[in-house]
Amino acid sequence: MALLHPSTRRLREWLETPPGAEPDAGVEEHVSHCERCADELEALDATAEVGVGETSEVRVALQEVLAPPTGLEQRMEDRIEAALLARRDLKLLAGLMGVSIETTRLLMEPPEEPRS
Numbered sequence: 001m002a003l004l005h006p007s008t009r010r011l012r013e014w015l016e017t018p019p020g021a022e023p024d025a026g027v028e029e030h031v032s033h034c035e036r037c038a039d040e041l042e043a044l045d046a047t048a049e050v051g052v053g054e055t056s057e058v059r060v061a062l063q064e065v066l067a068p069p070t071g072l073e074q075r076m077e078d079r080i081e082a083a084l085l086a087r088r089d090l091k092l093l094a095g096l097m098g099v100s101i102e103t104t105r106l107l108m109e110p111p112e113e114p115r116s
Contacts, residue, residue, distance in 0.1 A: 005037055006030060008044070015044055015058055038062065 006014070006027050014027040031037045045059045 005034065008040065011037065011041055012044055015041060019057075038066070042066075 010024070010027060011031075014024050014031075017023040031041060041058065042062050045062070
């Protein structure tokens, strides 16, 4: 991955590469690993003039690459619910252990002598 980000002009030129022409491989490689430049490309593509009903190839490719995996939302909800249930169970167990520790202390410690 290059240390320097491509300029906006270079990104726009890559975006507007005509079909059949060889796109700039350096820009393509950089964008595949750089979220910042991918976001900039998406913004440039959104402002590009595209005919009504048409979608640019870059926009389609970016939507495919950046789309969340199928079922991600449900998996996240399931994991959050499981974590909350585990926390509740752990809190209950800790409370029960605390009760037994206090009970043991009361049973094992000698009573305090009354002060005179």
